[in-house]
Amino acid sequence: MKLFGPLYDRVMVWSRHRHAPRYLAALSFAESSFFPVPPDVMLAPMAAARPECSARFAFITTVFSVLGGVLGYLIGWLAFGMVEPWVVSAGYGDRLELAREWFDVWGVWVVLIAGFSPIPYKLFTITAGALSMALLPFIIASFIGRGARFFAVALLIGWLGPRMEDKLRPYMEWLGWFTVLLLLVAVAVYNTHG
Numbered sequence: 001m002k003l004f005g006p007l008y009d010r011v012m013v014w015s016r017h018r019h020a021p022r023y024l025a026a027l028s029f030a031e032s033s034f035f036p037v038p039p040d041v042m043l044a045p046m047a048a049a050r051p052e053c054s055a056r057f058a059f060i061t062t063v064f065s066v067l068g069g070v071l072g073y074l075i076g077w078l079a080f081g082m083v084e085p086w087v088v089s090a091g092y093g094d095r096l097e098l099a100r101e102w103f104d105v106w107g108v109w110v111v112l113i114a115g116f117s118p119i120p121y122k123l124f125t126i127t128a129g130a131l132s133m134a135l136l137p138f139i140i141a142s143f144i145g146r147g148a149r150f151f152a153v154a155l156l157i158g159w160l161g162p163r164m165e166d167k168l169r170p171y172m173e174w175l176g177w178f179t180v181l182l183l184l185v186a187v188a189v190y191n192t193h194g
Contacts (some may be wrong), residue, residue, distance in 0.1 A: 005173045015045040018182040024057060025064040032068030033075060033122055039065065040153055047154040048161025058154035062147040071140045075131025083126065092123060099123045108137040115145025
């Protein structure tokens with residue numbers, strides 16, 4: 001079944017769309033507070049399709065991710081009691097508890113670290129609000145952590161993308177299924193040892 005090749009082609013078309021920066025901004029905002037898909041899935045192909053705009057795309061992603069993080073913070077601060085059961089039922093209960101432990105150990109530094117962690121960033125934004133972390137350090141740490149991640153992704157893909165796009169396309173189906181297999185193995189290992 002051909003799935004990843006056509007999906008890759010579709011994403012590359014979307015990444016060149018004239019409204020792609022708006023879609024990227026919306027995805028970045030939503031991901032930091034409630035949406036499960038990280039903005040990297042749109043940022044990377046956009047940087048590959050238009051490498052001259054990589055830094056601009058990273059900036060858009062960072063700004064809107066931090067703004068979405070502020071919304072996540074407000075959700076945690078104002079409505080954590082109502083949101084927590086949904087977060088737990090969505091399968092994020094263990095990761096939420098881990099985020100709380102990290103806040104206890106590292107404080108504001110955890111927000112900076114969270115920019116690179118595999119744990120969804122929204123858990124950190126909501127937890128920061130629920131724990132009433134000081135807002136200004138939260139915003140500064142978010143800009144540094146998220147900015148470092150998104151600029152690294154955009155600039156690296158922007159630099160490699162045009163050279164790699166033609167070379168990757170024939171192998172995209174195999175790469176996609178291999179990634180799915182790796183994720184399934186990671187989930188199985190996590191479930192048996194977690």
